[in-house]
Amino acid sequence: MNKQLRREIILDNYQHPFHKDKEVDDSYIKVNTNNESCIDNLDIYFKVENGVILDVSFKGEACAISTSCSSILLRYLVGKNLNEVKVILDEYNKMINEEEYDQDILKDLIVYSDIYLQPNRKNCALLPVKAVLRLLDNLGEKNGN
Amino acid sequence: MNREDFKMLDNDIVYFDNGATTFKPNCVIDSMNDYYNNYCANAHRGDYKISNKVDIEYEKVREKVKDLIGASSSEEIVFTSGATQSLNMIVLGFMAHALKSGDEVLITKSEHASNVLPWMELQKKMGIVIKYIPLNDDLELTYDNVLNSITSKTKVISIAHVTNTVGDIRPIYEIGKLCKEKNIYFVVDAAQSIPHRKVDVIENNVSFLAFSAHKMLGPTGVGVLYGKKELLEEVVPIFVGGGMNNYFLSNFEVEYSPIPNRLEAGTPNVAGVIGMGKAIDYLMNIGYEKIEKHEEDLKRYFLEKVKRIKNVKIYNPNSKSGIVLFNIDDVFAQDTATFLDYYNICVRSGNHCAKMLIDELGIKNTCRISFYLYNTKEEVDRLIKALENSKNIFDIVI
Numbered sequence: 001m002n003k004q005l006r007r008e009i010i011l012d013n014y015q016h017p018f019h020k021d022k023e024v025d026d027s028y029i030k031v032n033t034n035n036e037s038c039i040d041n042l043d044i045y046f047k048v049e050n051g052v053i054l055d056v057s058f059k060g061e062a063c064a065i066s067t068s069c070s071s072i073l074l075r076y077l078v079g080k081n082l083n084e085v086k087v088i089l090d091e092y093n094k095m096i097n098e099e100e101y102d103q104d105i106l107k108d109l110i111v112y113s114d115i116y117l118q119p120n121r122k123n124c125a126l127l128p129v130k131a132v133l134r135l136l137d138n139l140g141e142k143n144g145n
Numbered sequence: 146m147n148r149e150d151f152k153m154l155d156n157d158i159v160y161f162d163n164g165a166t167t168f169k170p171n172c173v174i175d176s177m178n179d180y181y182n183n184y185c186a187n188a189h190r191g192d193y194k195i196s197n198k199v200d201i202e203y204e205k206v207r208e209k210v211k212d213l214i215g216a217s218s219s220e221e222i223v224f225t226s227g228a229t230q231s232l233n234m235i236v237l238g239f240m241a242h243a244l245k246s247g248d249e250v251l252i253t254k255s256e257h258a259s260n261v262l263p264w265m266e267l268q269k270k271m272g273i274v275i276k277y278i279p280l281n282d283d284l285e286l287t288y289d290n291v292l293n294s295i296t297s298k299t300k301v302i303s304i305a306h307v308t309n310t311v312g313d314i315r316p317i318y319e320i321g322k323l324c325k326e327k328n329i330y331f332v333v334d335a336a337q338s339i340p341h342r343k344v345d346v347i348e349n350n351v352s353f354l355a356f357s358a359h360k361m362l363g364p365t366g367v368g369v370l371y372g373k374k375e376l377l378e379e380v381v382p383i384f385v386g387g388g389m390n391n392y393f394l395s396n397f398e399v400e401y402s403p404i405p406n407r408l409e410a411g412t413p414n415v416a417g418v419i420g421m422g423k424a425i426d427y428l429m430n431i432g433y434e435k436i437e438k439h440e441e442d443l444k445r446y447f448l449e450k451v452k453r454i455k456n457v458k459i460y461n462p463n464s465k466s467g468i469v470l471f472n473i474d475d476v477f478a479q480d481t482a483t484f485l486d487y488y489n490i491c492v493r494s495g496n497h498c499a500k501m502l503i504d505e506l507g508i509k510n511t512c513r514i515s516f517y518l519y520n521t522k523e524e525v526d527r528l529i530k531a532l533e534n535s536k537n538i539f540d541i542v543i
Contacts, residue, residue, distance in 0.1 A: 006543075007539070007540070007543050010543045011539050011543060014539075014543075039478065039479055039494060039495040039496065039509075039510050040479070061477065061509055061510065062477065063477045063479040063480045063483070063542075064477065064480050064539060064542055064543055065542075065543070067477075068543075118483075120483075121483070
């Protein structure tokens with residue numbers, strides 16, 4: 001993906017983030033995610049039924065990278081079952097940590113493949129991932145796993 | 146001024162984050178290396194020449210601090226790891242024993258976490274009542290608001306001399322006088338003031354004072370707790386161990402040393418203290434008056450120039466210290482800081498450890514510029530130029 005396209009995707013998701021501030025009801029699970037080292041702070045809401053993420057929403061203040069990343073990742077996770085979610089997160093973590101990863105699984109998320117060039121922004125690109133991992137933990141605990 | 150004394154400035158960095166920490170002049174670093182290379186020994190312990198030199202150099206710094214803040218005697222000066230430790234010692238080592246449930250402590254919403262969280266701990270532990278003195282429209286603390294907040298239950302006023310966000314300089318002389326009249330303990334967090342302006346503990350009737358060396362050209366990990374002698378005598382040590390006791394016996398009889406040693410358990414940060422002493426010499430050699438004027442000039446110069454840039458909002462144009470809070474319209478503060486970093490300009494983004502100020506400011510995060518003596522108008526010009534180019538901010542940030 002060329003730099004220009006990459007930038008356009010990130011900027012579009014920053015300026016028009018997917019389901020940001022979408023109203024949610026009590027059936028959504030809320031997970032907070034923040035970076036100690038910076039000032040990003042988001043509440044992410046998931047509607048999960050029968051092991052499938054049916055809908056998402058997020059609220060809060062974060063930088064261009066965190067916000068756009070939340071938008072792209074959350075949009076992608078809608079309709080995925082929890083096993084698929086785990087695979088996506090694993091591949092994404094590999095990419096951020098400069099390991100071999102599967103581009104086909106990550107789709108638009110590959111816009112962050114160069115983020116290692118700005119080490120101080122890596123945490124920004126991992127902000128929503130931390131929330132999804134916590135969601136998986138919470139659901140795992142609930143199911144007694 | 147004095148730029149040649151700072152090795153860090155050889156790196157083509159514009160450093161406007163002096164409220165967080167400052168660069169160190171060569172003489173400070175040399176003094177610490179001199180200790181490590183030429184008379185490295187423990188303090189208060191040895192009968193040999195280099196250990197004796199450590200004692201002399203270490204205690205000399207206590208005298209320097211005493212003179213710097215106008216204390217009555219060097220016994221009133223305790224070396225700590227920094228302002229945070231000093232404030233914790235005041236609150237948890239003294240106030241926890243001097244106050245009772247229902248006593249009121251006045252602070253403000255623009256205090257640094259270090260002057261808030263220890264009080265909150267005490268509130269949980271013993272039921273003291275924390276009250277916030279209202280700030281005016283410029284988010285500054287006025288004498289009248291202090292006066293109107295005092296009740297018969299007020300036992301402590303604990304405030305920063307200069308805040309690390311808005312940068313307002315509090316009228317500590319008047320507040321100190323009021324505290325004396327009404328028999329209120331006056332705790333002053335001088336972390337943001339003492340690097341820039343004179344603080345006299347007697348003239349201002351300060352009960353306890355806290356500050357860090359690293360914000361005043363000194364090393365990290367060292368700072369000062371000042372307490373009026375009769376109050377410091379009552380501070381209960383949070384840490385006990387070596388260097389602070391006269392004796393202890395197997396029948397559990399213990400006698401602690403007199404102040405200040407009683408409050409300095411363990412091997413002290415000797416190199417840090419020596420470096421702090423050199424930083425004080427360096428600052429005094431330049432003089433507070435010159436430093437204050439230089440920072441004021443820079444701030445005025447910046448504010449005048451930034452007026453032309455329509456999409457930059459300044460939140461504290463009227464505050465008197467060298468701190469400026471700003472945002473670029475519709476840009477998250479952290480993105481602005483990342484953008485400026487591209488031009489090697491260091492500013493801080495966030496809530497600057499004053500998280501309660503959100504209530505007053507109505508905005509969570511800002512960028513902060515904090516000037517110091519080595520900053521120049523040319524550096525301000527570089528910042529202005531970068532801000533003028535901020536229309537393309539996302540080409541750089543993303």
